[in-house]
Amino acid sequence: MTVLSIANLKIHFDTIDGTAKVLDDVCLSVNEAEVVGLVGETGCGKSVTAKTILGSLPMPPGKVPDGKILFFCDDLLKLNKHDRHRVMSEKMSYIPQDPMTSLNPVFTVGEQMGDLIRWQGRRRVGPLEFLGLRRGRHNAVAKAVKLLDRVEIPAPKEIVRRYPIELSGGMRQRVLIAMALIGRPSLLIADEPTTALDVTIQKGVLTLIEEKVEEEELSVLYITHNLGVARRLCNRVYVMYGGAIAETAKTKDLLRDPIHPYTCGLISSIPKLTGDEFKGIDGRIPDYIDPPTGCRFHPRCPQLMPICGQEKPELIEVKDDHLVACHLFSRGGGR
Amino acid sequence: MYMVLVLFGVSLLIFFLARVMPGDPARLALGPEATQEQVASLRHKLGLDRPLYTQYYVFLRGLFKGELGMSLITKRDVFKDLIQRLPATLELVMTAMLIAILGGIPLGVLSALHKDRTIDQISRIFAFAGVSFPRFWIGIMFQIAFAYILGLLPITGRISGDPPTRITGLYLLDSLIARDFPAFVDSFKHLLLPSLTLSLSPLAQITRITRANMIEQLRKDYSIVMRTIGMPEVVNIYKYMLKNAFTSTLTVIGLLTGWMIGNAFVIEQVFSWPGMARYGVNSVLRNDFNAVVGVTLVIAVGYVVINLIVDLLYGYLDPRIRLKR
């Protein structure tokens, strides 16, 4: 069953210099109990995609000129504010990218987690509960300790009494991961959750997510720029370039047999421990205010053809479950 | 310790400023009919013929004994005058501050949540009005509307009958302690208009500051993240964001309380409120130097105490300040 399906999503931002056309016809879907990776270099629009799904993109300056986001049967972009918040807090969860600014500095970790545990997804909270005059607080903190223990934070009983500024970036990141695992979401959107963590802890977190996927049929949209992590965790991967999906396939197929020139470059740019020469992709991510015409990758593409600067390639299926947006493979294209 | 130093400096400054005020207090007190000898003898009695440093020494010695020197107007020790009038001003200022906080913060939050919509526009107009209309004019308008036309509230004074047995000097509190319920209601009615008038400008300022701080909080990453992972809106706004927003509003509240003490005299004048601020202004006009020094000293102590409270609250509200120490 499809949990999330995004079709032709466009996102623009109004800036002083003009309209930044960041997302350009993003199509993406996540099935039940599936882990889907979203990879791409920095600034390609991964976080913007995540925030749009979650409805946390500030609008204005952001706007959605076109597109559809289906979550189960709801078109999220058409729901009103309250319904959307309800759907989101009941069925979605989120690990934000920046652990330094994502925790409220004037409340202890235990207080923030405790309130989430007790009240997550509720619309109203009674005044007595609000003032902490009802029981339940204690249990909530105990549960917070348990959750923190699962993300391998040392001395979780201490941590719940600490303020975020007393924690390191990696610890905050794990607090945020623990927070995201409160409740039973259907979809977890994780925005580079392990970037600030060292390899052993990263492994623990990935295992934890895998367990959740198996036990609770959780679906995950996992944003990363680390193809190694994607290989380990994801069933399918979307490669994003300049605000559009360049290629998508099963992780194995994509890594073994990439066909979009950008994906090929991305894979060959992974530094290898064997000390082979490091090959990158020349050039930089496009300017969104005045993006290249046609395929946004064409100024950097090693296999440039005349048509690339004129027409935007469509995302088409070239093999089983392997879609690519490149004129090399489109009808009447090169091959 | 720091506070004691501040107060010492303030006392020095006030003392000498009051002594160099133009006009001879003895002459003013006795009137134009008095002879040269009478004036000279009063000057001697007040110690005005002695050198300034001796006068200051005498003043400081008196201070430790709870004496501030005789007032030329009431012919009593200024300390006694102040003790008698201070509670009235305190009651007025505290009630006004309470109204300003209880009104300003919710209004600020509402305006922030409904930024640029009707509620916000109304509160904006209200805020401009609150800051810009002169207080004496508002006071008189209130008197005309509520007291004169509607007859709901008394026009002036603190209480209609006898005041309740004096314990704190705050009529609301004293009448409660004495379980004199009618006196409580009566003094409350008297208090309502003056404190409302005094609270308007601070209320407007607190509304604007709270609005600005809340708008900032609404944009913060952590507020957005909390909302996204399913914290109910009520809790996220009124617990998490408001605590952050209030921390920066607190400084302003402290400053405004000081401002109120300093500006209470207009209100006390309009409502014949027997408070300290009115007493202070009268003594300045009549060059009653001991009284001027006394009132200024009390206001200075007030500022210092308020600052201390604000600092303590700050530490309590914001762990970043507490943990740095």
Ligand SMILES: Nc1ncnc2c1ncn2[C@@H]1O[C@H](COP(=O)(O)OP(=O)(O)OP(=O)(O)O)[C@@H](O)[C@H]1O
């Ligand atoms: N509020 C905004 N106003 C204008 N432009 C924005 C806004 N938010 C994001 N952008 C632009 O959208 C583009 C994509 O940003 P995004 O945060 O999605 O990148 P990302 O793929 O998550 O990168 P990273 O890997 O560094 O997190 C960037 O060029 C950014 O400048």
Ligand SMILES: [Mg+2]
């Ligand atoms: Mg990002």
